Amino acid sequence: MVFKNLRAIREDRDLRQQDMAKVLNVSQNTYSQYENGVISLTAETLIKLSRFYGVSIDYLLDQTADPALKR
Secondary structure (H helix, E strand, O other), rough: OOOOHHHHHHHHOOOOOHHHHHHHHHOOOHHHHHHOOOOEEEHHHHHHHHHHHOOHHHHOOOOOOOOOOOO
């Protein structure tokens, strides 16, 4: 499963996969595999990405078009 929102938000912020790989402390190849759904995102990785971007995990996983965090 390709995560379109994960890629789109990265590109909207003019970030490269290599930039996000550094944020997550993984290789660029691993980050690419996250975006393309080749390997599963862990809960820890999803939390880091959600906090970094300030969006919901549901948005990152393409479960909603609304990026807003609900509390």
